[in-house]
Amino acid sequence: MKRIYLFCDNAMSTSLMAARMQKVADAHNLAVEVKAFSQAQLEDIITEFHPDAVLLGPQVKHIYEKVKEKYGHYGMPIFVIDPDDYGQMNGERVLKRAILEIKKGRNEKC
Numbered sequence: 001m002k003r004i005y006l007f008c009d010n011a012m013s014t015s016l017m018a019a020r021m022q023k024v025a026d027a028h029n030l031a032v033e034v035k036a037f038s039q040a041q042l043e044d045i046i047t048e049f050h051p052d053a054v055l056l057g058p059q060v061k062h063i064y065e066k067v068k069e070k071y072g073h074y075g076m077p078i079f080v081i082d083p084d085d086y087g088q089m090n091g092e093r094v095l096k097r098a099i100l101e102i103k104k105g106r107n108e109k110c
Helices: 013-027 039-049 058-074 083-087 091-104
Strands: 002-008 032-038 053-056 078-080
Touching: 002 013, 002 039, 002 058, 002 091, 013 032, 013 091, 032 039, 032 091, 039 053, 039 058, 053 058, 053 091, 058 078, 083 091
Parallel strands: 002 032, 002 053, 053 078
Antiparallel strands: none
């Protein structure tokens, strides 16, 4: 099972995005777990669960470089969710990007 974890200020809006992404994954029978967390939990979640992808909400894009520098050695993609996809709560597009980035195995900023 692939773990795709989203982080933002309080995990409020990312919880909605995670739910939409999980719904798409479930509809396509993908072995994916999508969850949302507060950025305050970032270190604990990454070191304990070793997610396959870390997605940052647009509202915390300012921590991208710090997160990439600190956790990039784990080898999972770390990226900021596209603001348009986020604003539209387009779970399908965000899930597709996450899966593509996992397959590529890259860290990249949008």
